[in-house]
Amino acid sequence: MYERIEGEAGFQELRRRFRSWAFPMTAAFFAWYLLYVVLSGWARDLMGVKLFGNINVALVLGLLQFVSTFWIAWAYSRYAERRLDPLAAEIRREAGHEKETA
Template identity: 40%
Template sequence: MARLNLAICAGPILGSSDTNITLTQPADVGITKLIETISAKRRRVVDGMFLMFFVFFGATLVTFAYLPDLVGVKVYGSINVAYLLAVSQFAVSFLIAAVYALWARKVLDPLTAEARARLAGC
């Protein structure tokens, strides 16, 4: 028997004891599968984005450590490759956040709305 703590139909009381739903009926297998699908899709995307950023971050550190001549090259004025790599870490972080937000709005939000509606019987 799974115990979920969800807002019912986007209700205003998130996390209160009123939103606890116990899945006990045979029809609840469908909602359990839907929640597992949501979790699997999210995990796949988040893991992929994490790995891409981690590799980029690691490559930046390796570049700083083992290629000092490369990162010391002046690009414009006193700005060198090291500054560009450091700033690119922020840019990539914001890009990942924006891509995830758009993806979640397009893919996850409809699935979670369906799950909430099924649980509430809306």
């Protein structure tokens, strides 16, 4: 039964929707993280620039790593609620109905 469900158009659409959001967002986050690491290693003067008080560019960018992580989690939950969950519920409903009739 699972092989049949996996081959259906609804399931393939679910996978496409998930991948169309998850892969680009993952690549963007890794690029953002790599930028921070590269700047920390090779642009020490830039990262050491004080913005105000003892707060420098490196600290702000480091804290923005956490902010971006939480933003991505929040954005994914909204995306999944609107675009993935309804389709997944439909697939589950159809699979459950088929199970009852078998």
